[in-house]
Amino acid sequence: MNQRIEEETAARGAADRAAPAAGSVPDGPGRIDPEQWPDVARVPRSRVRAALARVLLRQVARRTGLGLQLPGGPAPAPGLPVLRVNRPDAFHRRLGVGGLIGFGEAYQAGDWDADDLAGVLTALARSPQTLVPPRLQWLRRLYVPRHPVSEHNTPDGARDNIRRHYDLSNDLFALFLDPTMTYSSALFEEDAAGRPVAEWGLLEAAQHRKIDRLLDLVGVGEGTRLLEIGSGWGELALRAARRGATVLTLTLSEEQRDLAVAKLDAAGVGDRVEVRLQDYRAVDGEFDAVVSVEMIEAVGAQYWPAYFATIDRVLAPGGKAAVQAITMAHERVEATKDTYTWIHKYIFPGGIIPSREAVEQVTAEHTGLRVVRADRFGQHYAETLRLWRERFGARRGEVAALGFDGVFRRMWDLYLAYSEAGFRTGYLDVQQLLLARG
Secondary structure, rough: OOOHHHHHHHHHHHHHHHHOOOOOOOOOOOOOOOOOOOOOOOOOOOOHHHHHHHHHHHHHHHHHOOOEOOOOOOOOOOOOOEEEEEHHHHHHHOOOOOOHHHHHHHHHOOOOOOHHHHHHHHHHHOHHHHOOOOHHHHHHHHHHOOHHHHHHOOOOOHHHHHHHHOOOHHHHHHHHHOOOOOOOOOOOOOOOOEEEEEOHHHHHHHHHHHHHHHHHHOOOOOOOOEEEEEOOOOEEEEEHHHHEEEEEEOOOHHHHHHHHHHHHOOOOOHHHHEEEEOOOOHHHHHOEEEEEOEEEHHHHHHHHHHHHHHHHHHEEEEEEEEEEEEOOOHHHHHHHHHEOOHHHOOOOOOOOOOOOOHHHHHHHHHHEEEEEEEEOOHHHHHHHHHHHHHHHHHHHHHHHOOOOOOOHHHHHHHHHHHHHHHHHOOOOEEEEEEEEEE
């Protein structure tokens, strides 16, 4: 099989050289390693589905106001975000066979490109449920796979899923995160119109503002016993310890644990914080407050009851919990909860984004906790992601020097732009939810 993949990759490279120029590719994938990227190296063979995808793509472009540039074709109308197709046959085959997973793999392979990647994805994200016409929705079952059992978030599965993302390399994350190494939405100051004021030099303060609001919500101060589910790289635990709290923070990432411990020791608060490599389901003890920042997305819907039951079990009488969660509309959660996506396959295996309604339903059925306050700030996440994406792009050479190839770099370009588009259009939101016993 690998020989055939190599032959197809070589043939595709020859076709690239022979094809008319369709604009520059800023950071092409280079040689695609078929061992590391088998489904990116291999182009599906179905011409029937490719023909259907070609027709649908043109219809989608017209409906969404997307410019479509084909080799040798006319230039799209000025002012439109332009999806530039470099290899039409390969692109349409991937799209026809793999749907949105194929769409993402086609970008990784360099089959299509965009000078304004976030703009193209924002146009597509404005009404994702209408990308396939209603009369053809039944076709989804042909190309939308289910979540593999191997990626379910059992204790062992959760450990493997987290390692596949967070243990990539601390050095990689340091290239595009701010000095706090905070990998969740910042909270910026806003202008008179309520828009976040976001630039790189303001990101560190905006991350501290987000953390401080969470700690304020649950009343963290001198003597507070705080549990954090999902350590990140230790910045929240550090700020809580500086308030006089004692902190137990949990992670499944060895890379995060090691850096967090070193960071906390260097800040002089290591004696107030325990960073434990442990699944949240195994935690014991009693805590005055619990915080969890963008961890619920990695839990999996079938384990949401266990997640909130754990918080309820360890929370002391009168205690409060604050959960920062990426959310989507409840009807989209119901429609997509069993769908296996490109993000699952390449970025966050086992993940699912909840809705506020899902959180309220689970807590009502399985705990004594109730959501008593919700603060939304989705446009702040769009700006956070824009800053990360720009930083990642500006440091491509350093990413490559760490050993990450062109396919990986394009994968992360797409992931960051895709996420930004979700928040930009309101398809995704982020909320800080305050929970207390009813």
